[in-house]
Amino acid sequence: MQKNILRLFDFSLKINGFKIDKAKLTLSEIQAKTNSEFETYVEEQKKAIISYHLKHNSFYKTLGKTIDLNVWNSVPIITKKHLQQPLEQRLSDGYTTKNVYVNKTSGSSGDPFIFAKDKWCHALTWAEIINRFGWYNIDFNRSMQARFYGIPLDKKGYYKERLKDYFSNRFRFSVFDLSDTAFENTLAKFKTTQFDYINGYTSSIVQFAKYLKRKNILLKSVCPTLRACIVTSEMLFDDDKLLLETQFGLPVINEYGASELDLIAFQNTTDEWQLNSETLYVEILDENDVVLPYGEEGRIVITSLYNKAHPFIRYDIGDIGMLSEKSTIKKPILKKLIGRTNDIIVLPSGKKAAGLTFYYITKSVIENDGNVSEFVVEQTLLDSFKISYVSKIELSEAKKTTIKNEVIRYLEPNITINFERVKKLKRSKSGKLKQFTSHLK
Structure with a gap:
């Protein structure tokens, strides 16, 4: 029973x-x-x-x-x-x-x-x-x-x-x-x-x-x-x-x-x-x-x-x-x-890479001191990316420069990276976090 x-x-x-x-x-x-x-x-x-x-x-x-x-x-x-x-x-x-x-x-x-x-x-x-x-x-x-x-x-x-x-x-x-x-x-x-x-x-x-x-x-x-x-x-x-x-x-x-x-x-x-x-x-x-x-x-x-x-x-x-x-x-x-397949980075030179490549490169630099709890990467233009992050304190200029240099080393030069510190990252209705998004058509 x-x-x-x-x-x-x-x-x-x-x-x-x-x-x-x-x-x-x-x-x-x-x-x-x-x-x-x-x-x-x-x-x-x-x-x-x-x-x-x-x-x-x-x-x-x-x-x-x-x-x-x-x-x-x-x-x-x-x-x-x-x-x-x-x-x-x-x-x-x-x-x-x-x-x-x-x-x-x-x-x-x-x-x-x-x-x-x-x-x-x-x-x-x-x-x-x-x-x-x-x-x-x-x-x-x-x-x-x-x-x-x-x-x-x-x-x-x-x-x-x-x-x-x-x-x-x-x-x-x-x-x-x-x-x-x-x-x-x-x-x-x-x-x-x-x-x-x-x-x-x-x-x-x-x-x-x-x-x-x-x-x-x-x-x-x-x-x-x-x-x-x-x-x-x-x-x-x-x-x-x-x-x-x-x-x-x-x-x-x-x-x-x-x-x-x-x-x-x-x-x-x-x-x-x-x-x-x-x-x-x-x-x-x-x-x-x-x-x-x-x-x-x-x-x-x-x-x-x-x-x-x-x-x-x-x-x-x-x-x-x-x-x-x-x-x-x-x-x-x-x-x-x-x-x-729709999370592909397309670079000015014509080179392509999986979006998670960018995320993975950045992750190793951005999270190693425990300050940043979460972040997402968006491609806004062919040569421009935005990193939105949640952290205890704002990223220092030195840390931002290190991230930019790493991205250039792995991908290619002449890329612009903007940072935005936010209180909370936007999740989908189901609660998933999209780690990389390309806004290129």
């Missing part, structure tokens, strides 16, 4: 029409396949999902007129721009907004849109997430989560999220207030709650770790039940990972996902970023849509193998990454996630 009472999370999925028990069983059957069986499974599933949408989805029929099912490269790439039209026009036959899971992307890519998943596809999404968290003995029905996420500020949205948090066995800390006063309250909650793990946006969890460092507090000593910290949605830099491990006294696990797809990659227990090969098919393409070999950097393009309600077939997610040379069809490894 006790066991059934505790399985609130599974129960909440079931009452919403998601067959989680069947999905868990299906996932385990997929994972049990041999390497050769798995390769056959992926090829069959790719053809099956394309065939389905060519037959039942008018939106996809228009896109896929020249598809040859035996030639994978004949399958067109879908971008977010394709999807910025009413959802009803993109749904397959028999699906309406009433019988699917509907949500909206965060818009962190600059191209937000509403999407749908059929209920079986979404059940498999949860089976995948539950499986990966299980690698670290986290059980969503029993393990208590300390959640660092955004929360709607309107009354209806706020209480809806709090109710979902209750059924999901978690307590939410809002990421919109990262002041010391807010973190005092956060710490007090950790002292009185038996949390099993931390999950949420990288930047806000890093700010909490910095607060603990200033106070010389090890979180594990305050909340001994904690077992892991899982960060998501924003880049995790090596020095931030070290800070989290040091101040929390926990393993720090990197998650990469997209709400419109699934969990994409999850750090396994041997410290590899293992891709989800069971419900997704992940490719790395160059700018001419040619598939790149393992070890080469390019655009991340993903096929959702089960979503019948809405096609996500060869979908360009807007990120740049690289697969490890050790990858196999069954166990692909994400060697590197470089950033978003």
Whole structure:
């Protein structure tokens, strides 16, 4: 009886029409396949999902007129721009907004849109997430989560999220207030709650770790039940990972996902970023849509193998990454996630660099004395950048000159850098912090 009472999370999925028990069983059957069986499974599933949408989805029929099912490269790439039209026009036959899971992307890519998943596809999404968290003995029905996420500020949205948090066995800390006063309250909650793990946006969890460092507090000593910290949605830099491990006294696990797809990659227990090969098919393409070999950097393009309600077939997610040379069809490894394709620095000479390059260069200089807690970089003109930062005291002219010199050394000369000290950085509605933004057209 006790066991059934505790399985609130599974129960909440079931009452919403998601067959989680069947999905868990299906996932385990997929994972049990041999390497050769798995390769056959992926090829069959790719053809099956394309065939389905060519037959039942008018939106996809228009896109896929020249598809040859035996030639994978004949399958067109879908971008977010394709999807910025009413959802009803993109749904397959028999699906309406009433019988699917509907949500909206965060818009962190600059191209937000509403999407749908059929209920079986979404059940498999949860089976995948539950499986990966299980690698670290986290059980969503029993393990208590300390959640660092955004929360709607309107009354209806706020209480809806709090109710979902209750059924999901978690307590939410809002990421919109990262002041010391807010973190005092956060710490007090950790002292009185038996949390099993931390999950949420990288930047806000890093700010909490910095607060603990200033106070010389090890979180594990305050909340001994904690077992892991899982960060998501924003880049995790090596020095931030070290800070989290040091101040929390926990393993720090990197998650990469997209709400419109699934969990994409999850750090396994041997410290590899293992891709989800069971419900997704992940490719790395160059700018001419040619598939790149393992070890080469390019655009991340993903096929959702089960979503019948809405096609996500060869979908360009807007990120740049690289697969490890050790990858196999069954166990692909994400060697590197470089950033978003729309976060590219374009310099006066014509040279291009990933926006996070700039951020990474600056980060090593700007944060080493503990004065600056957070900062973002924006490209305002071809030769001009603005760094907005939150700090105890204003950056000295000497520090600003050091940063300018480092940027010039890594990128190129004749670049103007302006600094603006702010009380608080602007976050998206979901609470994410966009670390680099280009305003060039």
